Amino acid sequence: MSNISEAEKRKLFRERRQKKFSNGGATSRLNKITGQADSQLNTESPLDNPKNEFVLPTERKVETTSSHDDIHNEKSVSESENTPQVELLKQLASMQKEGSDSTPDLFSLLSSMQQNGVPNANGFSEIPSDIPMAPLVDPAMLNYHNYLVSKLKAWTILLKWIVLVPFLYLVTRGEDFDHSSILGPLSNVTDSTNFFMVFTAFEIVATSIYYQRLQNIERNNKVNTLDNNSKIVKMVSIVPEGILPIKNIKGKVVTLLQYWDVLAMFISDICLVLIVIGIFQKF
Amino acid sequence: MSDLTMEYWVLATTLMFVVITKFLQYSANYHESWVSKFTQGNTSSYKDYMSKLHEQKLLQEENHSISAQDNYAKWTKNNRKLDKLATELKTLKAQIHEQASKSQQLLKTCKLVGLTLPFFALKMWKGKEIVYYLPSNKMFPHLFNGTWHQGWLFVAMYPLDFVLSKINTVYDVTFIASKVPVYKGTAVGVSLGIWVWALTNVLASIEFVINQLFLAQAVPEPVVTEKKAN
Numbered sequence: 001m002s003n004i005s006e007a008e009k010r011k012l013f014r015e016r017r018q019k020k021f022s023n024g025g026a027t028s029r030l031n032k033i034t035g036q037a038d039s040q041l042n043t044e045s046p047l048d049n050p051k052n053e054f055v056l057p058t059e060r061k062v063e064t065t066s067s068h069d070d071i072h073n074e075k076s077v078s079e080s081e082n083t084p085q086v087e088l089l090k091q092l093a094s095m096q097k098e099g100s101d102s103t104p105d106l107f108s109l110l111s112s113m114q115q116n117g118v119p120n121a122n123g124f125s126e127i128p129s130d131i132p133m134a135p136l137v138d139p140a141m142l143n144y145h146n147y148l149v150s151k152l153k154a155w156t157i158l159l160k161w162i163v164l165v166p167f168l169y170l171v172t173r174g175e176d177f178d179h180s181s182i183l184g185p186l187s188n189v190t191d192s193t194n195f196f197m198v199f200t201a202f203e204i205v206a207t208s209i210y211y212q213r214l215q216n217i218e219r220n221n222k223v224n225t226l227d228n229n230s231k232i233v234k235m236v237s238i239v240p241e242g243i244l245p246i247k248n249i250k251g252k253v254v255t256l257l258q259y260w261d262v263l264a265m266f267i268s269d270i271c272l273v274l275i276v277i278g279i280f281q282k283f
Numbered sequence: 284m285s286d287l288t289m290e291y292w293v294l295a296t297t298l299m300f301v302v303i304t305k306f307l308q309y310s311a312n313y314h315e316s317w318v319s320k321f322t323q324g325n326t327s328s329y330k331d332y333m334s335k336l337h338e339q340k341l342l343q344e345e346n347h348s349i350s351a352q353d354n355y356a357k358w359t360k361n362n363r364k365l366d367k368l369a370t371e372l373k374t375l376k377a378q379i380h381e382q383a384s385k386s387q388q389l390l391k392t393c394k395l396v397g398l399t400l401p402f403f404a405l406k407m408w409k410g411k412e413i414v415y416y417l418p419s420n421k422m423f424p425h426l427f428n429g430t431w432h433q434g435w436l437f438v439a440m441y442p443l444d445f446v447l448s449k450i451n452t453v454y455d456v457t458f459i460a461s462k463v464p465v466y467k468g469t470a471v472g473v474s475l476g477i478w479v480w481a482l483t484n485v486l487a488s489i490e491f492v493i494n495q496l497f498l499a500q501a502v503p504e505p506v507v508t509e510k511k512a513n
Contacts (some may be wrong), residue, residue, distance in 0.1 A: 140505035147502035154495035157488055172418050192419035196427075268488050271481035274431065274473055278415045 056219040149214065156210045160269060163202070167274055168225050171195050172280040203269060207262055226254050233257065289372045293409050297479060300402040305486060307394065317385045326382065332375040339368045358466030406476050410434055420471045435476070 021029075121245075137145075170190040189198050218224060226233050236253045246252065307314075342361050351358045411434055420428060429437040473481075 138505060144502045144504055147499070150495045150499070154492045158492050158496070171422075193421040195419075195422045196424060268484055271484035272488070274478065274481040275485050277417060278473060278478065281415045281418070 062213050137228050141221060142223060142228055145217065145221040146223070146229065148221070149225055150211055152210065152217065156206065156213075157265075157268070160202075160206050161272060164199075164269065164272060167198075168273060168276045169280055172277055199269075199273070203266055207265060210265075226257055232255055293405070293412065293475065294414065296405060297402075297475065299484060300398065300405070301486075302478065303398055304402070307398075314390065315383070315387070319383055319392055321386075328375055328378045328382070332372065332379060335368055335372055335375065339365060339372065342368070406479060410474060410476035412475050414475055414478045416470050418473045420469065422471070431473045431477050432471050434474050 004171065101135065169188065171192050188194060214225070227237075233254055236250045241247075241249075342365050344366070346358055346361045349358055371411075413432070417423075417428075417431070423431070426438070426441060429441070
């Protein structure tokens with residue numbers, strides 16, 4: 001042994017120590033040095049577990065960035081799939097990939113989230129799937145749509161009245177001149193006994209045209225007038241299916257409101273008829 | 284058929300009520316300023332408030348024109364006055380607001396007593412009187428004719444009268460409901476209640492048409508960014 005040099009001695013000690021640590025002696029040695037043999041905390045030496053390599057904080061950052069890259073490359077990690085934030089980011093990224101050179105349309109994103117149901121932090125959908133939700137409409141588009149609908153309604157009323165007033169004059173003052181000579185075969189139309197039949201037929205035709213035009217506007221603007229404007233429909237939409245014994249209550253309410261709209265227009269025309277007849281009777 | 288059958292004063296009063304109601308409806312935005320002008324213009328608290336407000340303005344201007352360091356005594360004196368004035372103005376403002384709310388309440392009471400209630404009473408009293416007759420009693424169906432002639436009560440009583448008339452023909456019994464004056468199918472008139480309802484409805488429609496076609500501001504079509512196809 002005396003022939004061994006100092007350098008060889010150090011090398012032998014190092015090898016022996018490494019051998020000792022590799023057999024699991026690192027933890028006991030660490031505890032001996034630190035005096036934490038009875039500690040409740042984890043005192044296991046990292047040398048005893050060579051798989052747990054020490055990672056610097058900077059390296060951790062790089063790891064996090066690489067996981068984001070994985071999301072962008074659609075190499076989804078199974079854990080990240082369950083988190084709502086990652087899901088939202090994925091949706092945004094996919095929408096940007098679709099080719100829109102501007103910012104993604106927030107309203108369409110929100111509406112798609114509403115349709116799918118956004119998972120919250122607990123992993124449950126915030127919006128129950130049994131509640132029928134109308135897709136969100138851009139307020140500017142809704143404003144424009146309402147303007148067009150009001151204008152259509154105003155024009156419909158005006159045009160109907162332009163037709164009705166001369167007709168009412170002929171019905172009221174029919175005896176003043178000879179019907180048959182002026183109107184010919186149409187003289188039966190202005191006969192007061194046929195008034196209600198002619199009036200109702202005219203109302204049906206006018207209302208049909210009005211609804212056709214209204215549906216055209218709704219199709220062009222992709223806005224449902226009643227769903228977005230009627231407070232009753234909005235309130236009924238909140239009621240989940242199954243609470244009330246009536247099935248598809250929202251659809252029924254919408255139908256009722258449409259009938260009411262038709263009836264209201266009919267009533268306003270009847271009112272005009274009464275007032276105009278009075279004026280023609282007096283003057 | 285005959286012309287107007289109603290006394291002219293009833294028609295004139297009704298028209299006056301309708302015109303006043305519409306005028307108050309259109310001028311609703313100006314009511315507050317009118318009321319404040321009439322009621323607060325001469326009250327002492329309003330005059331006091333205006334004079335103190337003027338004084339505050341002068342003092343503020345003076346304080347802004349002088350240096351707080353060079354004219355420390357004057358600036359501090361003005362500042363103290365300004366603090367005092369701010370407190371007084373706050374108290375006076377609260378008093379004026381209270382007076383304004385009282386005036387609003389008074390206006391509402393006046394509207395109720397001078398317009399709503401007399402109009403309602405007139406409709407109740409003369410509501411069944413005929414304003415004019417229709418050119419023919421075959422213009423509208425029976426239910427409509429009865430309603431124009433008699434008012435909304437006809438619609439309410441129609442099912443009951445229909446049932447009772449059937450029983451009457453079988454058992455020859457007279458019921459109370461059947462004593463209600465029912466339209467007999469002769470000349471059909473338009474009663475005052477129905478005429479007022481029709482008139483207000485037509486005025487509302489005219490208002491809507493004028494508003495939408497001539498007064499409403501045009502809304503430009505929003506620009507929609509189309510998604511490019513892949």
